[in-house]
Amino acid sequence: ELKVEQNPLFLSMQEGKNYTIYCNYSTTSDRLYWYRQDPGKSLESLFVLLSNGAVKQEGRLMASLDTKARLSTLHITAAVHDLSATYFCAVDRGDYGGSQGNLIFGKGTKLSVKP
């Protein structure tokens, strides 16, 4: 069974600090997605990582993918309050014989950035 595990599930950090969210998955995959969700809102696509070694950066967020280790990281640099949200990683079940776009999500990491 394909599993996606994130840690930590809850993260409280001070503004200006750095931290990393980890996403492990149980089977090899060449594609991984990161989404952001604000309370009561929909999921916003942050990054699509398509190959081993892929690294993408947007503002204070940087995501990377190591398909051999089955690990993706979301690194937060010099956190600000506006980054407070829940962050989800997901892999595509289509890589395992399912339909493309059938995403398996982790439980999410709830990030709270305090002044």
Add this chain to the structure above:
Amino acid sequence: EAGVAQSPRYKIIEKRQSVAFWCNPISGHATLYWYQQILGQGPKLLIQFQNNGVVDDSQLPKDRFSAERLKGVDSTLKIQPAKLEDSAVYLCASSPYTGELFFGEGSRLTVL
């Protein structure tokens, strides 16, 4: 560009009642998905359409859930009869190609 539209945003019903949710995807997107997000969890796929054909409904509880996509555009998701454990946010998403999904704001269902 208009995003994925969903309605109603909120619905409260008693168990054993029925409910229907509507989704209008981004124009031109051939693929449409319905996901269920239970509080504190990540979304889980219920059903996927490609145009008006079902691609994957393996995780749809077919004894109570049904969905259709009329003319390959709008879609409705129905629950009848609802159970307490159906309380969740129902997210509709669309994609121009298989891969990146664009989500609507969701329909929050509370079953009492």
